Amino acid sequence: MTATAEELLPATRNALSLLLLAMADDEFVIGFSDSEWTGIAPLLEEDVAMSSLAQDELGHAQALYRLLAELVDDGRDADAIAFDRPPEGYYHARLLDHPRGDWANTIGRRFLYDTADSIRLEALAAGSWGPLAELVEKIRREERYHLLHVGAWLERLAAAPGEPRRRLLEALERMAPDAATVLSPLPDEASLVLAGIVDATSDELEGRWRAKIRPAFERLDLPMPPAATDPGSSRTHHSDAFRWLHGEFTAVRRLDREAPW
Amino acid sequence: MIESVDEAAVRAALGEVPDPEIPVVSVVDLGMVEAVDVTDRSIRVELLPTFVGCPAVDLIRDAVAARLESFGRPVEVDVSFRVPWKSDRITRAGRDKLRRSGFAPPAADAADVRCPYCASDRVALDNLFGPTQCRSLYYCRTCRQPFEQFKAV
Numbered sequence: 001m002t003a004t005a006e007e008l009l010p011a012t013r014n015a016l017s018l019l020l021l022a023m024a025d026d027e028f029v030i031g032f033s034d035s036e037w038t039g040i041a042p043l044l045e046e047d048v049a050m051s052s053l054a055q056d057e058l059g060h061a062q063a064l065y066r067l068l069a070e071l072v073d074d075g076r077d078a079d080a081i082a083f084d085r086p087p088e089g090y091y092h093a094r095l096l097d098h099p100r101g102d103w104a105n106t107i108g109r110r111f112l113y114d115t116a117d118s119i120r121l122e123a124l125a126a127g128s129w130g131p132l133a134e135l136v137e138k139i140r141r142e143e144r145y146h147l148l149h150v151g152a153w154l155e156r157l158a159a160a161p162g163e164p165r166r167r168l169l170e171a172l173e174r175m176a177p178d179a180a181t182v183l184s185p186l187p188d189e190a191s192l193v194l195a196g197i198v199d200a201t202s203d204e205l206e207g208r209w210r211a212k213i214r215p216a217f218e219r220l221d222l223p224m225p226p227a228a229t230d231p232g233s234s235r236t237h238h239s240d241a242f243r244w245l246h247g248e249f250t251a252v253r254r255l256d257r258e259a260p261w
Numbered sequence: 262m263i264e265s266v267d268e269a270a271v272r273a274a275l276g277e278v279p280d281p282e283i284p285v286v287s288v289v290d291l292g293m294v295e296a297v298d299v300t301d302r303s304i305r306v307e308l309l310p311t312f313v314g315c316p317a318v319d320l321i322r323d324a325v326a327a328r329l330e331s332f333g334r335p336v337e338v339d340v341s342f343r344v345p346w347k348s349d350r351i352t353r354a355g356r357d358k359l360r361r362s363g364f365a366p367p368a369a370d371a372a373d374v375r376c377p378y379c380a381s382d383r384v385a386l387d388n389l390f391g392p393t394q395c396r397s398l399y400y401c402r403t404c405r406q407p408f409e410q411f412k413a414v
Contacts, residue, residue, distance in 0.1 A: 048388055048391065052394055059315070139313055142414060145389050145390070260319075
């Protein structure tokens, strides 16, 4: 039985809006960050792939921002939420604050992110809030391709001796303190579990994520990511790299507020 | 003169609305039409996007509304995720039209992908991702043609 937005308890509604914002900002930021490979990826096939992946992620972000706009109902539409905040107002995980970096960094980060995101989506798919559960069901069908793609690349880089493996290890080490931040606890998340919107708390989701990636990390002899450093600020205090990206992705909006996606 | 209107007439009209990216197939061929409600006062159509971020959705919505205008009553076109669009919603006629225009239709099992030109199964996946969100890139080793496949989702 789905509660309408009005029927949700205030605490649940507030927690749900933060969850939607976190998910939308995650997809939005990784989408824009990875779209920087358009035109300069190491292979033509990857130029096409990263552009298409980025388009998927921005589409997911847009749909999530629309749900959020309806839920919050404060006069802002999806575009206003997506583009009209200062950098400090964004709520993506700190893992996505890292610059795109080299190809190994992009692949390492995508692997960490896509696997964590898939655990989060799985936990929401049978949730009690219909609009989100329906959207998640659709998004998961697309993310399956992202996991296939990034899994093959992780394998390729990790198994190649010399520079590819060295660069991948360096990237994973650089991102290690932030690797688990996608699943850091959100404020009032217990109310979402109680309402049946998500089927477990973040701690449990992080456990599921570790169980999911462990076989690949062990097989490829990669170090498992440690617990997040300072998980309480996983989605605040953004980096200079993000402030630069923010300047890029808000450029069109600043020139023309009516420009459509 | 106003066209007489019932659900069948509306669905027939929707069969004339092409997909903007692959115009050989209509929104009906693609299985995007989930519901058609015709009342004395209005026509309501529920469309399911093939991909969440499909940039053609607004064009399709406008084209559907424009095609149904001649029925002479207010038209409402909703785009929804109430039911997930799956690639097995593409009709048999839609699959045939895709094949005839050089697109391999979706296959639940990757081993079942056939070249749309020569029907060979000696095909190689070049890229899971293609020029639009809904397509992958393949190469046929028999007739040496690159081709695109409508992704299975």
